[in-house]
Amino acid sequence: MNSMQGTGNGTPGAGKSVRVVLVDDHAIFRSGLKADLDPSIQVVGEAATVEQAIAVIAQERPDVVLLDVHLPGGLGGGGREVIAGSAALLSTTRFLALSVSDAAEDVVAVIRAGARGYVTKTISGADITDAVYRVAGGDAVFSPRLAGFVLDAFGTAPADIADDELDRLSARELEVMRLIARGYSYKEVAKELFISIKTVETHVSAVLRKLQLSSRHELTKWAAERRLL
Amino acid sequence: MTSAPERPPLVRRSDRIIAGVCSGLAVHLGLPVNTVRLVMVLASFAGGIGVVFYAWLWIMVPTAYESARRQGRRPASPIAPAVSRAPGRSDDGRGTAHAGAGAAAGGAGGPGDDRPAAEAAPPPWLRLQDMRYAKEILLGVALLLVAGILTAQLLGVDVPLGTLIPAAAVLGGASIAWMQLDETRRAGLVDKTKANQAGGWARLVAGLALVVAGVLVMVSGSGSWEQTWLALLASVAVLGGVVLVLLPWGLKFWRDLEAERAGRIRETERAEIAAHLHDSVLQTLALIQRRAANEHDVVRLARAQERELRSWLFDDPGKDAGQLSDRIKAVAAEVEDLLGNAVDVVSVGDTAVTEGHAALIHASREAMLNASRHGGGTVSVYLEVSGGRAEVFIKDRGPGFELRNVPEDRLGVRESIIGRMNRHGGSATIISTSDGTEVRLGFPAAQPEKVPPVQPDRVQPATREGRP
Structure with a gap:
């Protein structure tokens, strides 16, 4: 696996x-x-x-x-x-x-x-x-499954300007998460998006930070609802 | 009575008029239920023997449900008994009660013939419980009786109303309370839903009040008010004393009952888990030991078992199984079983499966089969549903292939994946490099109907990117 x-x-x-x-x-x-x-x-x-x-x-x-x-x-x-x-x-x-x-x-x-x-x-x-x-x-x-969880929790629509920065993923972060969920390695993600591995790592770390710090209502609600998955 | 062991057990059955005693007795004795009921009614007029006998059976004989529950505690699994041996089974006591009741029943019902448990189905017009108004009919009969008494009085017959009314009140109150007890035994105590407990208490209190009032009137009829008052006071005092003495016992008994019930629920749960583990995990472990030499088989068995256990542990049985992610997961499991390579599914969002999704599911399956067969390693599957649009990505890390090198007569990729998706208004793209292959399937949100004008729009991505 x-x-x-x-x-x-x-x-x-x-x-x-x-x-x-x-x-x-x-x-x-x-x-x-x-x-x-x-x-x-x-x-x-x-x-x-x-x-x-x-x-x-x-x-x-x-x-x-x-x-x-x-x-x-x-x-x-x-x-x-x-x-x-x-x-x-x-x-x-x-x-x-x-x-x-x-x-x-x-x-x-x-x-x-x-x-x-x-x-x-x-x-x-x-x-x-x-x-x-x-x-x-x-x-x-991030494993593909964790990336899937993140996409589920934050939604698959990119952030609006108006949103709290912590509550949404940027379009680029969404792309990275999607590729990881699809089974891409960091290297493959970098190749697919024409960015460096370092940039991929930066995006993933940013997502992790949002996952840790976001007080997004949907996130907690989602975690409670998805008790069984 | 010698043939008692072959009879169906004596239980109170659900096709009942009052408490199911007669029908249970009828099944037990192999007699028509109406005969038993008639005998019971006739016996009731013979000095009330029937009533007493009925009440006794009502108390002593368990309902079919209770009996089944008692039997059902023994799980089917061979290893489960070791886990679920309940401390202090009360089966023996219950067994003698059965025998006693059975003996009495045999005596009352006359020599029972040994017909097998022919469930003497009564003619439809007699199946009272099927009539929705059984209670109303009983009420009507009671009212008719009252009317008859009143008429008789009008006609000059001396009816001892002073005794009759309190007696009726006592009887009525007692039966209301008893029925409540039976009701509680059947539902409330068992699963503790407590939904209609308030109503139950109300009924109990009403029954009690009726009985007390009836007794009061009966007693006060024979003496002066003052005397009655004193007697009442004395009896209340005595009752209070008795309650004071018995209350601790009662509480202890109740607590023991609660503890025993909780224990039994735990036992049942444990037995169920044990049975499941036995049927699945232990069998798989045995298989794995026998196939230890074949790594491929071992991995496949372990994966299949993992999947099964996971779904048993984490899946919500109440969840609607008709979701797209469930179908994709099922297909992945099938491919995994078929070819032995792991197929990991990650899904984001979900939607109910519509008819159009069949093509998507089939194409996904074909892509997974290809990926597993040619990729030779773990297959990653990602399903995303947003706004009704479904996308499936199937990725492997095999050597990859060139679509234009695939012979024309090989229909797998060209027909089953690309052609199928295009025909159903979806899109299919295959990206293959030396690092692996990814199949991307897209399916639009369900539309009211397949409108031709939209067609070019939907086909375009596929034709544009259809080839790597």
């Missing part, structure tokens, strides 16, 4: 090793993921519950946290709670949400809490490695 369309165009951080903490309640999945990750990625810690995760993250201060959306412990908030509990580190530590769930409310909730992207657990080793580097570099990682 090529949930993450970054293959081949990632910018593996110039030999710099990335320190990662894995947070997932399934030990089998954690060990599988560890084996799948590129050797240049250094797994410095693992956690299985919300409390453990917050403690390990505070102690290790990793570059990237691979965070399962559904976690036991805490107040039942799962990944969202881990991010909230690590809010002080958000400027240095980036969170990439992992999930088997396609449910929009889970995904959108964890993104709005501060995660830099979302991929499904069936992702291949190369793709997840690429996604980790991308997130470590400050970019956002």
